[in-house]
Amino acid sequence: MTEPLLRVENLAKRFGATLACADVSFVLRPGEVLGIVGESGAGKTTLLRCLAGQLRPTAGRVLYRTRHEGEVDVYAIAEPARRLLLRTDWGIVHQNPRDGLRLEVSAGGNVGERLMAVGARHYGKIRNEVSDWLTRVELDPARIDQYPETFSGGMQQRVQIARNLVTKPRLLFLDEPTGGLDVSVQATLLDLLRSLVGSLGIAAVLVTHDLGVVRLLAHRLVVMKDGRIVEHGLTDQVLDDPQHPYTQLLVSSILPV
Amino acid sequence: MSNPKPTMIEVRELAKTFVLHARGATIPVFADIGFDVDAGECLVLAGPSGIGKSTLLRSLYANYRPQRGSIRVRHGGGWVDLAAAQPHEVLDVRRRAIGYVSQFLRVIPRVTTRDLVAEPLVALGLDADVARARAEALLLRLNIPAPLWSLPPATFSGGEQQRVNLARVFVVDYPIYLLDEPTASLDAENRAIVVALLVEARNRGAAMVGIFHDREVRAEVGTRTLDLADLQRAA
Ligand SMILES: Nc1ncnc2c1ncn2[C@@H]1O[C@H](COP(=O)(O)OP(=O)(O)OP(=O)(O)O)[C@@H](O)[C@H]1O
Ligand SMILES: [Mg+2]
Numbered sequence: 001m002t003e004p005l006l007r008v009e010n011l012a013k014r015f016g017a018t019l020a021c022a023d024v025s026f027v028l029r030p031g032e033v034l035g036i037v038g039e040s041g042a043g044k045t046t047l048l049r050c051l052a053g054q055l056r057p058t059a060g061r062v063l064y065r066t067r068h069e070g071e072v073d074v075y076a077i078a079e080p081a082r083r084l085l086l087r088t089d090w091g092i093v094h095q096n097p098r099d100g101l102r103l104e105v106s107a108g109g110n111v112g113e114r115l116m117a118v119g120a121r122h123y124g125k126i127r128n129e130v131s132d133w134l135t136r137v138e139l140d141p142a143r144i145d146q147y148p149e150t151f152s153g154g155m156q157q158r159v160q161i162a163r164n165l166v167t168k169p170r171l172l173f174l175d176e177p178t179g180g181l182d183v184s185v186q187a188t189l190l191d192l193l194r195s196l197v198g199s200l201g202i203a204a205v206l207v208t209h210d211l212g213v214v215r216l217l218a219h220r221l222v223v224m225k226d227g228r229i230v231e232h233g234l235t236d237q238v239l240d241d242p243q244h245p246y247t248q249l250l251v252s253s254i255l256p257v
Numbered sequence: 258m259s260n261p262k263p264t265m266i267e268v269r270e271l272a273k274t275f276v277l278h279a280r281g282a283t284i285p286v287f288a289d290i291g292f293d294v295d296a297g298e299c300l301v302l303a304g305p306s307g308i309g310k311s312t313l314l315r316s317l318y319a320n321y322r323p324q325r326g327s328i329r330v331r332h333g334g335g336w337v338d339l340a341a342a343q344p345h346e347v348l349d350v351r352r353r354a355i356g357y358v359s360q361f362l363r364v365i366p367r368v369t370t371r372d373l374v375a376e377p378l379v380a381l382g383l384d385a386d387v388a389r390a391r392a393e394a395l396l397l398r399l400n401i402p403a404p405l406w407s408l409p410p411a412t413f414s415g416g417e418q419q420r421v422n423l424a425r426v427f428v429v430d431y432p433i434y435l436l437d438e439p440t441a442s443l444d445a446e447n448r449a450i451v452v453a454l455l456v457e458a459r460n461r462g463a464a465m466v467g468i469f470h471d472r473e474v475r476a477e478v479g480t481r482t483l484d485l486a487d488l489q490r491a492a
Contacts, residue, residue, distance in 0.1 A: 029345055187366040194365075216365065220344050233322070234344050241321040245278035252279070 003065060005030050005171060005203050006051070011060035013046050020046040021227040024060070030170070031201040035218030035235060037209060037250065043227035044207040045095075045175055051205060052092050052173040053082050064089075064171075087117045091164030095176040097156035101148045101163065107134070108144035111162045118167050133162040137192060154185035158192070165196055172197065172204040178213060190216055211251065215239060223247045263331065265433055265464035266294040266317070271326035271340075273312055286312045290326070292483055296432070299455075299465035299478050304485035310468045311360070313485070314435050316340075317466060318357040319347045330354060330433060352380055356426035357435045362418040364411045370396065371406040374424045381429065388428075395424045398454070400447055415442040420451070427454060434458060436467035440474050452477050 004027040012022040021043035028034050036044050049055035051062055053074050062074040064085065074082060086092075094100040101110050111130045112120075120126050131141040137158040148156050157177065164172060177193065178186040194217055197204055206218055214221055214235055221238040223231040223246065231244040242248045269291045275284040286309040294300050302310040315321040317328055319339040328339040332354045337346055351357075356377075365373060371392050378388035396406060399420040405413065410421045419442050426434065439455070440448045448471070455478045459465055469475045475482075 032345070191365075191367040219348060234319070234347060236320050237322055240315070241275075243276075243322070248278055 002029050004028060005032075005065050006205075007061075007063040007071070008051065009061045009063070011047070011050055011057045011062065013043075013050055013055065014058040019227055021050070021224070023228055026222060026229075026232065028171075028203050028205065030203055032220065033197060033204045033206060033218045035214035035221045036205065036207045036224060037211060037214055037221060038224035039209060039250070042224040044209075044224060046227075047224070048173055048175055048205060048207045052090065053086055054092075067170075087114075088167070089170050091167075091169040091172045093157075093160055093164050093172065093174045093177050095179050097148070097153065097160045100160040101156060103148050106145045106147055107139070107151065107159045110148065110159055111166050114163055114167050129166065130162075133166050134159075136196070137162045138188065154181050154189065157181065157185075157189060161189070161192065161196075165200070165202075168200060169202060172202050174204055174206045174208075176208050176210075177206070178210070179208070186213075193217060211239060223250065262295045262297050262462075264293045264295050265331050266292075266466070267327075267329040267336075268292050268317070269327045269329075271313075271316065271323050271328065273309070273316055273321060273323045287485065287488065290485075290488060294433075294464045294466060296462045296464050297459060297480075299459050299467055299480045301475055301479035301482045302466065302468050302485065303482050304487075304489075308485045308489065310485060311437055314357075314437050314466060314468060317435055318351070318355060320357075352377075354431060355433045355435060356429060356431040358423055358426045358437060358439045360437045360441065362410060362422040362425075364409060364418075366409065366411075368409055369407050370401070370410050370413075370421055373410065374421065374428050377425060377429050392424065392428055395428050396421070398450070399424050400450055416444065416447060419443060420447065423451060423454070427458065430458075430461070430463075432463060434463055434465045434467075436465065436469070438468050438470055440469065440471055448474065 006028040008024055008026050011024040013020045024047060036047065038044055050057045056075055063071050064074050065071045092100065108130045111133055112126045115126050115129060131144060134141045134144060139155060139158050148159060151159065178189050190213060208214060218235045221233065221235040222229050223238060223244065225246045231238060231247045238247060239251055242251045271290040272288050273286045290313065292300065302313060304310060312321060316323050323340055326340060329336045330339060330350060332350050337350055339347060339350065371389055374392035374396060375388035378391060379385055393406060401417060401420055410418050413421065423439055440451050443451060452474055467478065469478065
């Protein structure tokens, strides 16, 4: 049996008097996609930022199994080591592509600089690999030197996905990756994520309020309400046979998925 | 293996009740079900509409979560109790041991029929081209015309979708199949094709549990019947 890649133990985050999330525990195995659903304000994004090394939790631990040094406590290691993990092992796809892209750098540069950050030096090889990734996310490689500003929202999101996958991370954090896009663009992106994550065997934590998205992408599902996990299980179990009153409400309030 | 017809599924004291919080309703479906299914057998679930046949079948796939009891299936040289297994164990059992034919196909946007059918083989590590070739052979056998293979099945007729659904499951030689009305929207010709496929799998030694509303299908595929109405009366 494969060991967990990520272990979350009793994580809590407090902002002043507000408890954004509390008592969150789960494990994630290599290649597994975990969905986190719940209405806005349920603490999903806060939790994701705590998991991704971006926001120090008030209590609890986030343990990540590295390639060579065993399990590390993400907030006990030094800042440079944490930043290195972020470069070499993790990817973060933000809801708004503008938060995940550098707008003053070309589309190709946005993808290529991630390769350089993990040591790639040969210009021609980097450019070829970037072109290849633009093609994989269904962008015209001829636009490699154009700036993200000249792209539509859906295209920017694809650049962000290429930027995050080019270094073949082991763990991906996705925050509403299809939020704010029209339905046909959403379908394209979902199909893309599904096949890329599946074929590369990447583990992912996916935050969304869209149950159709988790049905398609997530193996397991966590339902959050008021910062706490109220239900978890295999995605189809939680959606087809919801147990908690809040999950039943969530599932019955939307069109069938 | 010494026993040619080993027991593949062993269900004990299974209970399922739905609690619908918003409506303050409790729906007891069954309270104490137990049975075995051997390799090469097809157990037919019978009883009137709403008695709980689909609920039982979904429980056997660990799609519904029973309150009590065990669902042991033979897997990887041992037994796994699906009512108690960890999520990743359930996924592994579904990937390698149990094929479940739901009543309706769940279409995945933009994925072609060929790839949809090949997907379970790819998930088992088979080369994508080999998987696609096997998918095509089965689609052909199930009477899905070649021009449709490159389209997502969203626009297909009910009968076509049902056969794609069957192909997606029977493309893998699972030791166990669960079937929820797999011939419900098929004409006589296609029903005969599907029945032949099911009988072939059963004769190869697959253990099956099925719901068939068509009496002829039941007679040809089924080997034994579990009537849920009898159980309810006995309780
Ligand atoms: N997900 C669910 N949530 C709540 N109640 C459910 C759910 N699934 C089934 N039920 C209820 O459980 C009971 C049994 O339903 P089930 O679908 O198992 O019947 P069935 O024997 O398959 O009927 P049919 O022959 O009409 O398909 C019904 O009262 C049904 O409303
Ligand atoms: Mg039914």
